[in-house]
Amino acid sequence: MMDSKYNAGTSGQVSKFQMKMKPTPIIFSKTGPPSPKKIKLSNENQKHTTSNGNFNNRPKISIQEHRRKLPVFGKRNKLLELIKNHNTLIILGETGSGKTTQIPQYIYSARLQENGKIAVTQPRRVAAISVAMRVAQEHGQGLQVGDVVGYAVRFEDVTSQKTKIKFLTDGMLLREAMFDRLLMEYTVVILDEAHERTLHTDVLFGIVKRAQKIREDRNLAPLKILIMSATMDVDHFSRYFNNCKAVYLEGRTYPVNIYYTIKPHDDYQTSCVATFFKIHKEAPPDHDVLIFLTGQEEIEACAHQIRLLSKDPDVQGPTVKVCTLYAAQPSSQQLSVFQPAPANTRKVVISTNIAETSVTIPGIKYVIDSGMVKARSFHSSTGLELLKTQKISQEQAWQRAGRAGRDSEGYCYRLYTRSQFELMRKSNVPEIQRANLTTVALQLLALGIHSVNFDFMDKPQKDAVLAAFEQLKMLGAVDNIMANGLTSLGKKIAKFPLDPRFSKIILSAHQYGCLEEALTVISLLSSESILLNPPNRREQARNVRQKFCSAYGDHITHLNIYREFNNVGQSNKRNWCHEHFVNMRNILHAREIRNQLEEICKKADMTLTSCGSQMDQLRKCLVTGLFMNVAELVRDKQYITLDKKQAVLIHPSSSLHGQQPGLVIFTEVVQTSKCYLRGLTTIESDWLSEIAPEYLKNHHMKVTNGS
Ligand code: CDP
Numbered sequence: 001m002m003d004s005k006y007n008a009g010t011s012g013q014v015s016k017f018q019m020k021m022k023p024t025p026i027i028f029s030k031t032g033p034p035s036p037k038k039i040k041l042s043n044e045n046q047k048h049t050t051s052n053g054n055f056n057n058r059p060k061i062s063i064q065e066h067r068r069k070l071p072v073f074g075k076r077n078k079l080l081e082l083i084k085n086h087n088t089l090i091i092l093g094e095t096g097s098g099k100t101t102q103i104p105q106y107i108y109s110a111r112l113q114e115n116g117k118i119a120v121t122q123p124r125r126v127a128a129i130s131v132a133m134r135v136a137q138e139h140g141q142g143l144q145v146g147d148v149v150g151y152a153v154r155f156e157d158v159t160s161q162k163t164k165i166k167f168l169t170d171g172m173l174l175r176e177a178m179f180d181r182l183l184m185e186y187t188v189v190i191l192d193e194a195h196e197r198t199l200h201t202d203v204l205f206g207i208v209k210r211a212q213k214i215r216e217d218r219n220l221a222p223l224k225i226l227i228m229s230a231t232m233d234v235d236h237f238s239r240y241f242n243n244c245k246a247v248y249l250e251g252r253t254y255p256v257n258i259y260y261t262i263k264p265h266d267d268y269q270t271s272c273v274a275t276f277f278k279i280h281k282e283a284p285p286d287h288d289v290l291i292f293l294t295g296q297e298e299i300e301a302c303a304h305q306i307r308l309l310s311k312d313p314d315v316q317g318p319t320v321k322v323c324t325l326y327a328a329q330p331s332s333q334q335l336s337v338f339q340p341a342p343a344n345t346r347k348v349v350i351s352t353n354i355a356e357t358s359v360t361i362p363g364i365k366y367v368i369d370s371g372m373v374k375a376r377s378f379h380s381s382t383g384l385e386l387l388k389t390q391k392i393s394q395e396q397a398w399q400r401a402g403r404a405g406r407d408s409e410g411y412c413y414r415l416y417t418r419s420q421f422e423l424m425r426k427s428n429v430p431e432i433q434r435a436n437l438t439t440v441a442l443q444l445l446a447l448g449i450h451s452v453n454f455d456f457m458d459k460p461q462k463d464a465v466l467a468a469f470e471q472l473k474m475l476g477a478v479d480n481i482m483a484n485g486l487t488s489l490g491k492k493i494a495k496f497p498l499d500p501r502f503s504k505i506i507l508s509a510h511q512y513g514c515l516e517e518a519l520t521v522i523s524l525l526s527s528e529s530i531l532l533n534p535p536n537r538r539e540q541a542r543n544v545r546q547k548f549c550s551a552y553g554d555h556i557t558h559l560n561i562y563r564e565f566n567n568v569g570q571s572n573k574r575n576w577c578h579e580h581f582v583n584m585r586n587i588l589h590a591r592e593i594r595n596q597l598e599e600i601c602k603k604a605d606m607t608l609t610s611c612g613s614q615m616d617q618l619r620k621c622l623v624t625g626l627f628m629n630v631a632e633l634v635r636d637k638q639y640i641t642l643d644k645k646q647a648v649l650i651h652p653s654s655s656l657h658g659q660q661p662g663l664v665i666f667t668e669v670v671q672t673s674k675c676y677l678r679g680l681t682t683i684e685s686d687w688l689s690e691i692a693p694e695y696l697k698n699h700h701m702k703v704t705n706g707s
């Protein structure tokens with residue numbers, strides 16, 4: 001047992017509590033009063049319809065009543081008038097004010113979309129799906145998505161002839177633009193969550209702006225563009241969109257008390273658990289808690305710890321309902337976060353930055369902010385694109401805190417000190433300035449645009465653009481880096497909704513007689529992980545799957561699992577998955593992806609060949625796309641990448657961990673305290689000179705004796 005002391009306010013009153021747990025106590029000090037930045041505006045009086053008063057009963061109001069209580073409802077007519085009179089409009093508003101779910105419906109019921117459809121983009125799959133389901137329900141479709149309201153995300157299209165409001169990921173709309181650059185299917189395009197500045201949204205800004213202009217010039221059906229966003233600096237956006245008008249929706253926010261830790265804590269995960277139990281002991285049961293962590297593994301581990309500790313008889317507090325929210329999760333599970341907890345139960349939602357602005361969870365009174373986020377970053381100097389855990393920006397910190405002030409006054413525990421907060425970046429760097437641009441460069445070329453001439457809101461770095469064209473040239477998608485069009489191979493590559501390197505592998509497969517296998521490997525790489533590794537049964541999972549392990553590495557190990565899954569009889573599949581710690585949903589999803597990719601291949605007249613057990617053919621085929629991702633062993637366990645000579649290690653989760661093959665190709669780099677490679681296949685050094693001689697000329701190898 002240990003004592004935990006928390007400084008709960010400037011007055012210095014200290015509450016003590018005891019708990020049976022490992023986490024080190026965290027000491028906070030309240031530095032406030034700051035509540036999240038608020039935007040002022042609105043000339044219509046806003047009533048606070050939800051108050052502390054009915055908070056305790058977890059009120060159940062009808063869905064239509066809920067709609068009428070949203071802040072955006074009072075602005076309905078004014079908004080519609082603005083949308084009608086402006087071809088481009090920026091709509092800003094606090095998260096949860098009803099922008100995403102209501103505005104498309106307002107437009108639809110006022111028939112402003114006329115004969116076209118309304119597209120609403122979301123940076124994340126989860127948001128696109130959950131919002132579509134919500135809107136379908138509000139629209140009276142029940143949970144039947146795909147009628148008037150539908151959605152489309154990569155490899156999943158739930159729309160029909162009747163669909164008029166279509167939620168889709170920004171990546172999907174970008175793909176649609178490749179087939180119809182004027183987006184004629186739509187008369188209204190809403191680019192939502194614009195403040196996130198994802199790579200795809202940034203490219204879409206230019207695409208829709210261009211489509212609008214061309215449609216106008218050619219006297220075609222006009223295209224309305226709405227940019228929706230949480231609060232942010234609007235001038236930059238407005239300037240880019242020809243000084244368009246911006247409208248502010250006043251949100252309904254309550255003050256949030258902010259607490260900082262007194263000293264820095266490195267182990268934010270444990271701190272989250274400790275802080276949760278501090279709140280848990282003190283707060284009334286219907287005060288829900290939202291914890292921000294960075295990714296699936298962390299979230300599941302934290303959920304596990306909280307579930308376990310909350311059942312401990314020595315821990316005081318009501319029953320706990322733990323919900324998790326992250327991109328890799330099945331959508332049905334994701335949707336459970338929106339359900340209110342039963343009486344006398346505290347709901348705790350543990351989420352990635354999805355809950356920052358993309359989705360709003362009702363009932364949150366407390367936020368615990370780890371201060372961290374997992375983000376993709378590309379270093380043109382090392383040539384590596386990393387998924388890296390890093391500090392959030394101040395803007396994100398305010399968004400996170402704001403989640404606690406939706407229904408009534410709330411509390412936010414920041415697991416960092418005030419001075420750490422002050423050292424954080426003010427706002428996020430747009431993804432276009434920190435991501436690998438190969439796919440974007442390819443997509444723009446498919447539209448006949450060279451990235452250098454594209455009207456970006458913020459220009460990407462020159463180095464990154466060059467690196468992208470260099471990569472396309474290496475893959476054979478362009479003849480030279482100033483090319484204004486794609487080679488015939490490049491055009492084929494662009495047909496697949498995949499990373500160009502993966503498309504190249506599929507396209508090379510006929511040459512190696514392994515299209516069946518290549519399709520499986522790429523589908524598995526495109527779905528969420530099929531392997532389950534529950535923290536408390538990791539060893540058991542590893543042992544039972546040992547028989548599938550290939551000495552050639554992860555891709556072939558996964559292929560073996562997939563093949564075996566297919567061999568198991570239909571009625572046994574569920575049991576088999578359970579027994580082998582295989583995620584049935586994800587493997588079925590991979591199968592669906594595979595079917596879709598197979599369709600594309602069939603349309604391109606490619607023959608489905610199989611290499612059976614001749615794995616060399618498949619391994620060589622993988623090299624045709626991944627030759628830029630090669631690492632060689634330099635000394636004990638230590639590898640360097642061939643490309644930029646970056647020091648790397650084999651990730652502990654890889655089937656090659658503990659072995660030391662001389663040469664490997666990899667599909668992913670993760671950086672924690674060190675740089676790790678994931679998704680590996682061993683290769684022979686002479687294959688590189690056979691398959692990518694050009695590349696090898698510029699990237700000499702140290703080891704020449706292969707694996
Ligand atoms: O887009 P914005 O952040 O302005 O708000 P919204 O996503 O339209 O959410 C408006 C309301 O709908 C919130 O109160 C959410 O709790 C609710 N909502 C929901 O219950 N289920 C969803 N899947 C999405 C939203």
Ligand code: MG
Nearest residue numbers: 099100357358
């Ligand atoms: Mg929204």
